[in-house]
Amino acid sequence: MDYLFISRLQFALTAAFHFLFVPMTLGVVILVAVMQTIWYLTGNEDYIKLVKFFGKLFLINFAIGVVTGISLEFQFGMNWAEYSKYVGDIFGVPLAIEATVAFFLESIFLGLWIFGWKKVSPKIHLLSIWMVAIGSNLSALWILFANAFMQRPVGYTIAGSRVELVDFKAFLLNQYGWVKFFHTVFSAYVVGAFFVMGISAYHILKKNKEEIFKKSFKIAAYFGALSSIMVFIFGDFHAKDIYKFQPTKFAAMESVWETQKGASYPLIVIPDEKNERNMIEAVKIPYFLSILATYNPHSEVKGLKEFPADERPPVLLTFLSFRIMVLLGIIFIAISFLSVYLSYKNKLENQLFLKVILYSIPLPYIATQLGWIVAEVGRQPWAVYGLLKTKDAISQNLTYSQVIFSFSGYMIVYTILGIIGFYLMIKNAIKGITE
């Protein structure tokens, strides 16, 4: 294990940990804002109780999400100095804009929302939660555009030992970035929807203010149904972009070794990386892989063997993460549409159904983590696809002991944060609406 490996592990784990909190923020803030809007418009007290209850859970989540984000921005310079020098001219721009345009909006108005209950008018208070919602979603836009440049670099020229921005419009119109943005934020909304549905289901089961929680369940179910469909649609667009711009990632996602035309889609695959083949390929759907890649059933899908072995990502991890993510995505559509139906018919009594909903809370979290594994492990060995390899992106002056020190520090502190966050979340979620 060298410091390159530890640095990669450190970035992966700190980013993954941060992203346990991000999607809940993005999704639940919208649901809370919607509930507060309903209260503002109708004066129905049930909704303000829901706002306060879910608002508290949101704040516990936000507290850990916001502080764990800080370390990511600085890790680029600390551990990935060569990367920062190479792409800073372009990559730094969305990061700086994200802070200026989005983070301020999010943080300043969240402070107003938390502490403004009795101090400002209901109108300004409502405005503040919407500003938080806009700010957090805008920040997702900018950071995903930064990430999109790593996946599909556009609008640049190579000038000496770095890339320079030549076409900002091309950067902003990077199709890869837009599709990725929508795929990611809708997946975050699914996380938020399942969270609110699950907690509501718990209290409906316990018959604790269940009439109020049926209202939050209903809103979340509609939100979840719409979002899970959108995740799927944008996921399909995203796969087609990946096929076009990152053929090695696409081949690894589907574990395709040989280039083939009119490729079929085997439902059961067991990859055998060592021998550059699949041990088992069974239950094939004809032409479906070509359709997934391009819409055209006769199109060619490039296999991994087309590329030098040192330019292929790890296949098994990318493949499994992708398959499980897609499977979960289908389950989300089924669950959320069933929820909408039962909620619409006012039949939220089935114990088993409510338990399924409760225990489904972790599933979208798992799916979003798997999505990032596909995106980032599938990008390897590149830091910037086709331009800079991860091994060349590492800081040159670091020592093994420095990186081990920071790695251990992050692991200890994040474990503590995880335990505190989980404990407080469960405690407050179980407590329910108390007033």
Add this chain to the structure above:
Amino acid sequence: MESLQILWFILWATLWSVYFTLDGFDLGSGILMNFISKKEEEKTAIINSIGPFWDGNEVWLITAGGVTFAAFPEAYAKMFSWFYIPFFLILISLILRGVSVELRSKVENKKIFDFFIFLGSFLATFLLGVAFGNLWSGVYVDSNGYTKGVIGLLNSSGILTGIAFVIFMSMHGALWLYYKMEGEFKLKMKIISKKLWAFSALFYGIFIIFLPSIKNPNFILNYLNGYISVISYALAALFMILIKKSIEKGKDYFAFMKSFMFFLFFFIANFSTQYPNIIPSKIPDFNVSVFNSSSSFMTLKIMSIVAIVFVPIVIAYQIWVYKLLNHKLNPDDKETLFY
């Protein structure tokens, strides 16, 4: 191109200065909290006073970091990889402190959170002082970059600036609390502010006297920024003196605002001594300056437009939110507290 690089040095220094000035009072409040409060209600009042604002203040740090990355990628890469351990400790401190401030109200046993609020605030403040003290006095950079590790940063200028940060920000925090509190606790804050003012004034004196020896002695000859820094140091001293008068007259708001101005000029003064370098080297050949570390013309131009349009908007709504939440807190009157 050159004028854009100079503009971005000014913006870069301004962003860091605003960060220190704003986060300074909540870091200072965090350092002081356990020492100045006896009752739980007093701690609650202190946390309530910084609760709405600390996060927005810290976004200035994220912005300063992001701008360093975007405008001076070479300097960003060097600064953070060379000062790896100090910045790691600063980040961990800010993480622990931020979480503790946010979640303190939601747990029964608050002792450990109170400890982390102190430790995080203190360590972040001190280490930021060490890091920037080294920038202001020059870093040992040679053809291998900076290689002397943490120990190399704990020199006289690093430690002196670190202590100065802790003392100044404690005063800043005390004045903030003096302004925000009401009732008996306010009077206590007034006394504490006076004491910390005396320490700060003394230490500012020491800082100024030792300045030429810890900095490159020639910095004053460096005409334009030499003048700017000398004038700014003088203005900082003036505001330092004026703080005392405001405290004595009981004008809490003005005392805090003067401390605010002291901070701004103190940082402007220090940053202007390092112009045009982002990381000044003890060996001038290895200076990391705005001219050899900046982004391309196109990037600086886009960033300028973003900064000129959005930073004033941010400042406007940040001031607006400060005004909306400008009520006073009284530890003896639960109605004024939140949790």
